[in-house]
């Protein structure tokens with residue numbers, strides 16, 4: 001595929017910041033946005049006045065313009081794309097495109113939410129939301145259906161899914177900010193209360209307050225700053241819908257399209273990837289996306305994730321070394337932000353020493369938003385240490 005307007009190497013992630021809080025009853029969502037913005041700008045070694053592009057998903061009071069005012073930014077480009085869990089991986093690509101097209105040169109991207117102590121519903125946005133609200137969170141049910149179908153079609157087991165939480169918990173024990181720090185076993189997962197058959201409580205992500213932010217900038221500006229150089233070399237986004245009722249195959253996600261596009265643009269394959277940040281709203285989310293991205297064949301995800309294959313230093317594909325959404329942090333249903341942050345930490349060599357991948361020069365950050373298998377958007381980013 002020819003990419004006339006490639007973003008390959010045209011944007012660098014120069015600043016990252018993850019809010020340490022998981023419980024912020026006394027802060028507003030706007031305040032959390034401001035705190036993570038300050039953190040990422042400082043990490044980059046820039047000042048607020050350098051920011052000329054602002055990217056935000058649907059998680060701020062009043063939307064993007066009021067946040068521009070609240071943060072005191074003077075920007076010439078904004079983007080408010082909201083696709084749930086994949087929003088911030090899509091935003092990373094959009095920031096790179098805007099920088100490549102000269103629409104801005106220093107993009108600030110912020111995420112903040114308070115689903116734990118405030119009002120940020122844990123369910124997908126969409127036309128059905130008002131009808132579902134009366135029953136509480138229904139997101140779990142859609143993911144449960146995907147897991148059930150995967151088990152039916154491919155023989156995937158609850159124990160195999162559990163290995164994904166086990167791996168995340170191994171990593172979370174080293175993260176001082178993780179909500180859950182206890183290492184769990186396969187038995188712990190499969191014996192935890194059933195939430196949406198076949199998903200147990202421990203197959204689910206945590207509910208936390210918090211946020212994160214990125215500074216994305218041009219190669220020239222990134223090279224003038226102090227941080228190790230990390231650049232975006234491939235990006236893909238794709239949508240999957242029920243297609244007028246004709247496509248209800250729940251066993252694959254739009255990652256089957258976003259992944260190959262990103263790999264092709266980057267000129268690398270799944271075998272080259274040293275570290276993977278994979279969106280982990282539920283264990284089944286990880287398993288299906290690993291298949292869709294080509295880390296293993298469709299239907300083989302259960303075997304691939306078993307026996308610690310996702311644990312750093314143990315298996316072949318270290319994933320979510322911060323503990324991910326399954327154990328550490330899942331502020332609002334837009335966890336793609338923390339996926340990018342941990343991938344950049346790995347590429348900079350700044351992950352916790354117990355989970356840092358040796359010679360980590362190529363990483364993937366991938367997410368889906370909406371209802372996995374049903375109606376959702378996927379996005380894939382391939383990042384490289386220069």
Ligand SMILES: CC(=O)CC(=O)SCCNC(=O)CCNC(=O)[C@H](O)C(C)(C)COP(=O)(O)OP(=O)(O)OC[C@H]1O[C@@H](n2cnc3c(N)ncnc32)[C@H](O)[C@@H]1OP(=O)(O)O
Pocket residue numbers: 083084085086122123124125137139140180195200201202203204205206207281282326332333334335368369370371
């Ligand atoms: C929509 C998109 O675009 C994509 C998405 O992001 S979809 C994902 C959106 N997010 C979610 O759906 C959130 C999923 N998680 C949950 O809803 C809840 O955590 C849950 C239903 C799994 C558990 O809630 P609960 O049963 O009310 O548990 P709660 O009363 O809070 O805690 C009870 C115990 O379980 C533990 N616990 C809670 N959630 C846990 C989890 N996810 N994993 C492990 N342990 C958990 C608590 O620490 C607590 O332990 P102790 O008794 O030792 O203190």
